[in-house]
Amino acid sequence: MKILFVHQNFPGQYLHLARYLGAQPGNQVVFITQRVDGSLPGVSKIVYKPKRGVSVQTHHYLRDAEAAVLNAQEVARVAMELRDSGFYPDVMLGHNGWGEIWYLKDIFPGAPLIGYFEFFYRMQGADVGFDPKDPVTPDTAPRLRTKNLGNLLALDTADLGQTPTHWQKSVYPSRYHRILHVNHEGIDTQLVAPNPAARVKITADGPEIAAGDEVVTYVARNLEPYRGFPTFMRSLPAILAARPKARILVVGGDDVSYGQRPIGPLTYRQQMLAELGDGFDASRVHFLGKVSYEAFVRMLQVSRVHVYLTYPFVLSWSMLEAMSAGCLVVASNTQPVQEVIQHGANGILVDFFSHAEVAQRVIEALEDRRSHDSIRQNARQTIVDQYDLRTVCLPAHLRLISTVARAPSSPVTPAPSERESA
Numbered sequence: 001m002k003i004l005f006v007h008q009n010f011p012g013q014y015l016h017l018a019r020y021l022g023a024q025p026g027n028q029v030v031f032i033t034q035r036v037d038g039s040l041p042g043v044s045k046i047v048y049k050p051k052r053g054v055s056v057q058t059h060h061y062l063r064d065a066e067a068a069v070l071n072a073q074e075v076a077r078v079a080m081e082l083r084d085s086g087f088y089p090d091v092m093l094g095h096n097g098w099g100e101i102w103y104l105k106d107i108f109p110g111a112p113l114i115g116y117f118e119f120f121y122r123m124q125g126a127d128v129g130f131d132p133k134d135p136v137t138p139d140t141a142p143r144l145r146t147k148n149l150g151n152l153l154a155l156d157t158a159d160l161g162q163t164p165t166h167w168q169k170s171v172y173p174s175r176y177h178r179i180l181h182v183n184h185e186g187i188d189t190q191l192v193a194p195n196p197a198a199r200v201k202i203t204a205d206g207p208e209i210a211a212g213d214e215v216v217t218y219v220a221r222n223l224e225p226y227r228g229f230p231t232f233m234r235s236l237p238a239i240l241a242a243r244p245k246a247r248i249l250v251v252g253g254d255d256v257s258y259g260q261r262p263i264g265p266l267t268y269r270q271q272m273l274a275e276l277g278d279g280f281d282a283s284r285v286h287f288l289g290k291v292s293y294e295a296f297v298r299m300l301q302v303s304r305v306h307v308y309l310t311y312p313f314v315l316s317w318s319m320l321e322a323m324s325a326g327c328l329v330v331a332s333n334t335q336p337v338q339e340v341i342q343h344g345a346n347g348i349l350v351d352f353f354s355h356a357e358v359a360q361r362v363i364e365a366l367e368d369r370r371s372h373d374s375i376r377q378n379a380r381q382t383i384v385d386q387y388d389l390r391t392v393c394l395p396a397h398l399r400l401i402s403t404v405a406r407a408p409s410s411p412v413t414p415a416p417s418e419r420e421s422a
Helices: 012-023 060-084 140-147 149-157 166-170 174-179 229-242 268-276 293-302 317-324 355-367 370-386 389-404
Strands: 002-006 028-033 043-047 091-095 113-116 160-163 180-182 199-201 208-210 215-222 247-253 285-287 305-308 328-332 348-350
Touching: 002 012, 002 060, 012 028, 012 043, 012 091, 012 389, 028 060, 060 140, 060 149, 091 389, 113 149, 113 389, 140 149, 160 174, 160 389, 166 180, 174 180, 199 293, 215 229, 215 293, 215 317, 229 247, 229 268, 229 355, 247 293, 293 317, 305 317, 305 355, 317 328, 317 370, 328 355, 328 370, 348 355
Parallel strands: 002 028, 002 091, 028 043, 091 113, 113 160, 160 180, 215 247, 215 305, 247 285, 305 328, 328 348
Antiparallel strands: 199 208
């Protein structure tokens, strides 16, 4: 079978699926991306770059759309070269978020396209208006409606859609629900598993931290309000004062993935450190930046409590991985989290904005590890039963592909080659 993947940040959500399909004899797997580094066995990677950046004259509502068109044009050029070389996919899979899949069906009209649909922007019921410090303005609604241009174009283009959670599906207009299939990418529960022998060294000459120590972890791609970073930081003075042996491990960069950039020259991390000042023992708070996946897993394996906070937005893999590693997860009582965690059964839910409640729950967990053992065990079992890569998610993904994939021998008449200008 010939499979075409498209994702600007190779391999993105397709890591497990592309690796599996690339390892199957007889498959020809091609991956179009902007990312130069990285590779997977059996997967041929083609790197593209948009011809130019977004014009400064473009209306700010349309800048994302213009960037997406520029991406889509270059992906279309690559696709035409593949077609002209004799490669015609039996199935195509791509993330809709950056426009890359918009024109694929014009190049390969007979090839089914499964789009990855992560989030539909809404005025009510999701991230907008969630934080009272980020007020809705008369500009918000038209900006969001225009921001969904890419979502709507991709929904009209794709034959089927994949979305990772039921809540994320629910934010899409109901008229599209029939083509959207809930299928998480999956968690490797064999790799991300409890390990009583796990050890972590924060620095080469620093102390070794072991599973069972009083370790609190927090992980985000970037340390920002959408992932509750200010609330987490404000909880630390009380935690560190109550638990003099506790250490805090923080993973994440200083950029911004979601929402508004910080006002002024300071990052959100610098702002919070300035706000807290000398009010906490900073020597026991370790900002690790971005770490390797191996180091990330070890960190979860030594964690006593993992704090995960999020706006009503895309659910992070890290929360599921923390549960798989057997962490006690203290998480925000927001819709994406509620789909997975039941308070007191497989995790602890707290008010997103209450740093006092976060601190109280973390302190309780550090005081008596054994009292939360059943919650940790239930957390791992939830991931094994519902999100395991090998037994649940990968088989479901392969079934989804089988429902639409062309028979490899199907005759196809390619569309005439056309060249687009940027």
